[in-house]
Amino acid sequence: MKMYRELAAWWPLLSPVENYAEEAAIYAETILQHTRPPVASVLELGSGGGNNAFHLKQRFAMTLVDLSEDMLEISRRINPACRHVKGDMRTVRLGSLFDAVFIHDAIDYMTTRDDLQKALDTAFVHCRAGGTLVVVPDHLKESFQEETDHGGVNGSDYSLRYLEWTWDPNPKDTTCLTEYAFLLRSPDGSVDCFSERHEHGLFSKHEWIDLIEDVGFIPQIISFGLSDHPGHTFEMFLGKKPSV
Numbered sequence: 307m308k309m310y311r312e313l314a315a316w317w318p319l320l321s322p323v324e325n326y327a328e329e330a331a332i333y334a335e336t337i338l339q340h341t342r343p344p345v346a347s348v349l350e351l352g353s354g355g356g357n358n359a360f361h362l363k364q365r366f367a368m369t370l371v372d373l374s375e376d377m378l379e380i381s382r383r384i385n386p387a388c389r390h391v392k393g394d395m396r397t398v399r400l401g402s403l404f405d406a407v408f409i410h411d412a413i414d415y416m417t418t419r420d421d422l423q424k425a426l427d428t429a430f431v432h433c434r435a436g437g438t439l440v441v442v443p444d445h446l447k448e449s450f451q452e453e454t455d456h457g458g459v460n461g462s463d464y465s466l467r468y469l470e471w472t473w474d475p476n477p478k479d480t481t482c483l484t485e486y487a488f489l490l491r492s493p494d495g496s497v498d499c500f501s502e503r504h505e506h507g508l509f510s511k512h513e514w515i516d517l518i519e520d521v522g523f524i525p526q527i528i529s530f531g532l533s534d535h536p537g538h539t540f541e542m543f544l545g546k547k548p549s550v
């Protein structure tokens with residue numbers, strides 16, 4: 307996907323790090339509340355530009371895995387002390403255990419049950435006994451609604467605006483589509499236009515709970531709200547790894 311490769315340098319204008327403070331605090335509290343202490347190390351799978359990690363690293367030693375070297379490079383700029391590893395969340399094996407594993411919206415790129423199970427397996431393999439998985443998909447089958455969003459900010463020289471349109475052409479399968487349109491403005495005032503389709507996974511709460519249980523975690527679902535989405539409830543899934 308160009309968004310995470312050729313366009314990665316634009317990520318801070320597409321998704322500014324300060325926008326993640328509130329939700330990262332919720333994820334950090336959730337990890338602390340549900341993990342048998344001490345809680346020091348967190349592995350993030352699909353860490354992207356490192357925006358959640360920027361806030362989570364105030365409390366945990368973060369190890370960050372992403373498929374895209376370009377996105378890892380963006381993350382290194384704001385999280386220079388974190389360990390960054392290029393890898394696929396379905397297959398990466400670091401050979402070490404963490405107190406918690408966190409997967410934010412990158413889980414959306416798991417579009418089949420098989421891929422989702424592989425990513426959850428990776429989480430299980432890297433989570434120590436008594437540790438926790440926190441995973442936060444953007445969409446759930448039951449609550450899915452076609453929606454449009456827009457955003458982007460001005461930088462000191464370059465600026466970006468985008469339109470995001472999510473729809474589900476086939477409600478019978480495990481995917482939905484997000485269409486992106488980007489306007490990229492350069493310092494000389496010229497504007498480039500670019501669009502891209504992303505296929506995202508769309509699973510029911512039941513499927514999530516079953517898969518989290520199948521890989522060995524004790525599953526739980528937690529609802530939460532965010533101040534910039536009044537009236538909207540989000541869901542995150544927890545997996546607690548049984549203590550031995």
Ligand SMILES: C[S@@+](CC[C@H](N)C(=O)[O-])C[C@H]1O[C@@H](n2cnc3c(N)ncnc32)[C@H](O)[C@@H]1O
Nearest residue numbers: 352354355356357358373374377394395412415
């Ligand atoms: C929306 S971005 C994540 C942004 C992140 N939440 C943050 O805090 O900056 C999605 C990321 O998922 C990554 N990704 C997609 N498929 C992946 C996979 N199979 N394994 C690891 N990372 C993946 C992409 O490279 C991209 O960087």
